[in-house]
Amino acid sequence: xxxxxxxxxxxxxxxxxxxxxxxxxxxxxxxxxxxxxxxxxxxxxxxxxxxxxxxxxxxxxxxxxxxxxxxxxxxxxxxxxxxxxxxxxxxxxxxxxxxxxxxxxxxxxxxxxxxxxxxxxxxxxxxxxxxxxxxxxxxxxxxxxxxxxxxxxxxxxxxxxxxxxxxxxxxxxxxxxxxxxxxxxxxxxxxxxxxxxxxxxxxxxxxxxxxxxxxxxxxxxxxxxxxxxxxxxxxxxxxxxxxxxxxxxxxxxxxxxxxxxxxxxxxxxxxxxxxxxxxxxxxxxxxxxxxxxxxxxxxxxxxxxxxxxxxxx
Amino acid sequence: xxxxxxxxxxxxxxxxxxxxxxxxxxxxxxxxxxxxxxxxxxxxxxxxxxxxxxxxxxxxxxxxxxxxxxxxxxxxxxxxxxxxxxxxxxxxxxxxxxxxxxxxxxxxxxxxxxxxxxxxxxxxxxxxxxxxxxxxxxxxxxxxxxxxxxxxxxxxxxxxxxxxxxxxxxxxxxxxxxxxxxxxxxxxxxxxxxxxxxxxxxxxxxxxxxxxxxxxxxxxxxxxxxxxxxxxxxxxxxxxxxxxxxxxxxxxxxxxxxxxxxxxxxxxxxxxxxxxxxxxxxxxxxxxxxxxxxxxxxxxxxxxxxxxxxxxx
Numbered sequence: 001x002x003x004x005x006x007x008x009x010x011x012x013x014x015x016x017x018x019x020x021x022x023x024x025x026x027x028x029x030x031x032x033x034x035x036x037x038x039x040x041x042x043x044x045x046x047x048x049x050x051x052x053x054x055x056x057x058x059x060x061x062x063x064x065x066x067x068x069x070x071x072x073x074x075x076x077x078x079x080x081x082x083x084x085x086x087x088x089x090x091x092x093x094x095x096x097x098x099x100x101x102x103x104x105x106x107x108x109x110x111x112x113x114x115x116x117x118x119x120x121x122x123x124x125x126x127x128x129x130x131x132x133x134x135x136x137x138x139x140x141x142x143x144x145x146x147x148x149x150x151x152x153x154x155x156x157x158x159x160x161x162x163x164x165x166x167x168x169x170x171x172x173x174x175x176x177x178x179x180x181x182x183x184x185x186x187x188x189x190x191x192x193x194x195x196x197x198x199x200x201x202x203x204x205x206x207x208x209x210x211x212x213x214x215x216x217x218x219x220x221x222x223x224x225x226x227x228x229x230x231x232x233x234x235x236x237x238x239x240x241x242x243x244x245x246x247x248x249x250x251x252x253x254x255x256x257x258x259x260x261x262x263x264x265x266x267x268x269x270x271x272x273x274x275x276x277x278x279x280x281x282x283x284x285x286x287x288x289x290x291x292x293x294x295x296x297x298x299x300x301x302x303x304x305x306x307x308x309x310x311x312x313x
Numbered sequence: 314x315x316x317x318x319x320x321x322x323x324x325x326x327x328x329x330x331x332x333x334x335x336x337x338x339x340x341x342x343x344x345x346x347x348x349x350x351x352x353x354x355x356x357x358x359x360x361x362x363x364x365x366x367x368x369x370x371x372x373x374x375x376x377x378x379x380x381x382x383x384x385x386x387x388x389x390x391x392x393x394x395x396x397x398x399x400x401x402x403x404x405x406x407x408x409x410x411x412x413x414x415x416x417x418x419x420x421x422x423x424x425x426x427x428x429x430x431x432x433x434x435x436x437x438x439x440x441x442x443x444x445x446x447x448x449x450x451x452x453x454x455x456x457x458x459x460x461x462x463x464x465x466x467x468x469x470x471x472x473x474x475x476x477x478x479x480x481x482x483x484x485x486x487x488x489x490x491x492x493x494x495x496x497x498x499x500x501x502x503x504x505x506x507x508x509x510x511x512x513x514x515x516x517x518x519x520x521x522x523x524x525x526x527x528x529x530x531x532x533x534x535x536x537x538x539x540x541x542x543x544x545x546x547x548x549x550x551x552x553x554x555x556x557x558x559x560x561x562x563x564x565x566x567x568x569x570x571x572x573x574x575x576x577x578x579x580x581x582x583x584x585x586x587x588x589x590x591x592x593x594x595x596x597x598x599x600x601x602x603x604x605x606x607x608x609x610x611x612x613x614x615x616x617x618x619x620x621x622x623x624x625x626x
Contacts, residue, residue: 151618158618186616188578189537216616217571217609218578221533224502228541258530265501265531296530303499303529305464305471 008268008309010046010233011256012209013039015284016067017048017082018253019241020060027287029063033070035283039238040071042276044256046078047071048101048235052088068095080143084115089129099141101179102126104170106163107152110183123169130174143177143208144170149195151186160195164202171206179208179233182222185215189225196229209233212254214240214294219254220262227268234259238277239284239293255295261302269309274302321581321622323359323546324569325522326352328597329380330361330395331566332554333373340600342376346383348596352551353384355589357569359391360384361414361548365401381408393456397428402442412454414492415439417483419476420465423496436482443487456490456521457483462508464499473508477515484519492521492546495535498528502538509542522546525567527553527607532567533575540581547572551590552597552606568608574615582622587615 016036020027027035039047049071050064064081071079080099083089092100104126105111108119115122126144133140148155149163167178180195192210200207210226210233212219223234236259242252260272278298285293329349333340340348352360362384363377377394384392393412396402405413417439418424421432428435439457446453461468462476480491493508505523513520523539523546525532536547549572555565573585591611598606 151616153617156617184616185613186618188575190579215609215613216574217568218533218575220531221537221575224534224537255530261529262501262531262534266503296528300498300528303464303497304466304469305499 006269006311007045007271008232009227009263009270011044011259011263011270011272012046012048012080012233012235013044013238013256014048014211014235014253015039015237015239015241015256017050017061018235019237019239021051021058022242022252023060023288023291025288025291026060027284029066031283031287032063032067035280035287036067036071037074038276038280038283040074040077042280043270043272044277045076045271046080048080048082049097051082051084052092052095053082053084065091065095068092068097072096082145083129085125086128086132089132093133093137093140097140099143100129101143101145102129102175103145103147103181104166105147105152106166107148107155107158109154110148110152113154119166123173126170126175127173134174141176142174143179144175145179145181145211146170147181147183149180150182150188150191151184153184160198163195164198167199167203171203175206177206177208178203179211179235181211181235182213185213185218187212187222188218189221192222192225193229196226196231200230209235211235213242213252214254215252220258223254223259223262227266239281240295241284241291241293257295257297261297261306264309265306267309267312269311319582319624320358320584321545322540322576322583324357324572324576324583324585325359325361325393325546325548326357326551326569327361327524327548327566328352328550328552328554328569330363330374331548332550332552334364334371335555335565336373336601336604338601338604339373340597342379344596344600345376345380348593348600349380349384350387351593351596352590353387353390355593356583356585357590358389358584359393361393361395362410364395364397365405365408366395366397378404378408381405381410385409396442398438399441399445402445406446406450406453410453412456413442414456414458415442415488416458416460416494417479418460418465419479420461420468420471422467423461423465426467432479436486439483439488440486447487454489455487456492457488458492458494458524459483460494460496462493463495463501463504464497466497473511476508477511480512480516484516488519490519490521491516492524492548494524494548495526498526498531500525500535501531502534505535505538506542509539509544513543522548524548526555526565527567528565533571536567536572536575540579552594553608554597554604554606570608570610574610574619577622578619580622580625582624
């Protein structure tokens with residue numbers, strides 16, 4: 001999504017997708033609708049609504065089309081969805097999303113274990129999805145979300161060259177934007193600077209978002225590094241849901257509430273109102289009773305010296 | 314402390330002081346001794362052993378001299394203590410610490426509320442302590458720990474100029490090192506870069522450590538900013554004990570375990586062995602049963618792509 005001129009950093013809220021798909025319980029659709037409305041009302045400009053995937057595989061995501069239809073009625077909201085394959089892309093396109101994200105594991109062992117696809121099969125799927133988009137849905141954006149970029153639980157180290165090679169291939173295949181994801185919480189700030197610098201140098205405007213997990217508590221540290229090298233779109237999830245839950249304090253995705261506080265404190269406008277954002281947690285709590293929510297700002301509140309970022313003159 | 318040539322960043326472990334003084338329960342001395350030994354055995358080079366303060370005020374700290382005597386027997390350990398006043402300094406000097414840290418609130422309302430002293434009274438105390446050191450304990454270092462530098466719960470904003478003025482005064486009074494502390498977890502990376510850059514420019518070699526609290530989850534993000542502008546000494550506490558505990562995940566000080574992982578991942582040598590450091594938690598758990606310990610690395614473990622930093626060739 002193009003940033004509006006009234007924000008500096010676009011936060012892409014992935015809780016309804018990355019968060020909910022990692023939780024065993026299924027949040028009732030009516031509460032998801034309320035939650036998504038509340039997230040949008042807090043000022044978030046982009047929400048990943050769900051995943052267009054077989055409901056047999058992920059029953060939590062069975063209502064994706066219904067959620068998209070609702071999200072499209074909310075003002076100023078860019079509506080995205082995750083799509084693992086051609087069939088999902090078709091359904092997402094027909095539902096009318098503004099953008100789809102296709103995950104591609106840079107680690108081939110991870111790709112095989114996770115979605116049972118070789119790299120070649122995954123790339124072919126992207127090629128087919130781009131062809132469908134070009135033929136029938138030319139306004140819809142396609143993002144490739146490269147995963148396991150910062151390391152892989154199966155392969156261990158993942159060479160930067162592999163990431164850049166696949167990113168360039170995605171651009172060549174007609175993907176609009178290529179983001180980098182730290183799927184398993186392995187990233188460190190040095191690596192983040194190095195990889196996003198190179199991504200931007202090689203891809204220019206097609207270099208996309210940073211998606212960090214907070215499994216090892218390094219999420220916001222990695223955000224600082226990403227900001228330094230010019231990243232302007234960051235994924236986060238309300239309450240840090242998603243990913244591998246280790247207690248205490250081990251959220252999955254980086255926590256949207258804490259991220260907004262970080263960015264606004266640094267003088268970077270997000271468009272998000274923290275009080276309204278925190279208030280949106282009620283729907284998540286109601287929809288997933290007993291599920292632990294993370295984040296420091298909801299408990300500690302903002303500092304007495306806090307003020308929202310202002311537009312630079 | 315001068316860094317040894319085999320580390321890049323000095324971690325000053327403040328758990329036995331900042332941590333234990335914030336906890337209501339008193340950890341038995343015998344277990345504190347075991348804990349301090351285990352922390353030193355993990356490779357930590359500097360430990361703030363306790364606070365030389367009236368046992369009526371802080372009974373948790375009554376055994377400071379005994380702990381110092383023990384810590385001085387441990388190899389390669391720089392032994393420091395917090396000292397709020399002249400009487401405490403005298404006791405710490407006599408106990409044989411290598412360094413004392415005197416806290417000075419840059420916010421005068423905070424100084425009055427916290428230690429019932431005006432700025433002038435606090436500065437006079439430092440002057441007297443320096444005189445005592447110069448006369449009778451010339452090898453012992455004196456650090457001023459400027460607190461509420463990044464904002465204050467009473468005063469709100471704290472101007473940078475106030476911080477720098479007091480830092481310069483401390484140097485003039487004969488203090489060896491001036492560190493900056495985010496007492497209440499208000500700091501953000503932009504502010505951290507700005508203040509430490511200025512501190513180093515104005516004080517040169519006397520510019521000291523960064524002491525961050527994780528009250529708002531921004532601790533390691535602030536570390537990344539501090540590293541960028543050349544800070545090489547960082548305070549942290551095992552298990553993140555200390556400060557204001559908000560649950561879940563809201564530690565007080567930044568967590569030593571997670572900090573070591575961050576630094577080593579970034580290629581910065583700390584001298585600390587993570588497994589041994591995590592093992593040291595057993596003493597804290599035994600000494601403070603039921604007290605929540607924080608940190609992601611103890612639960613999540615290091616990533617499969619992790620390796621310790623090596624000396625740059």
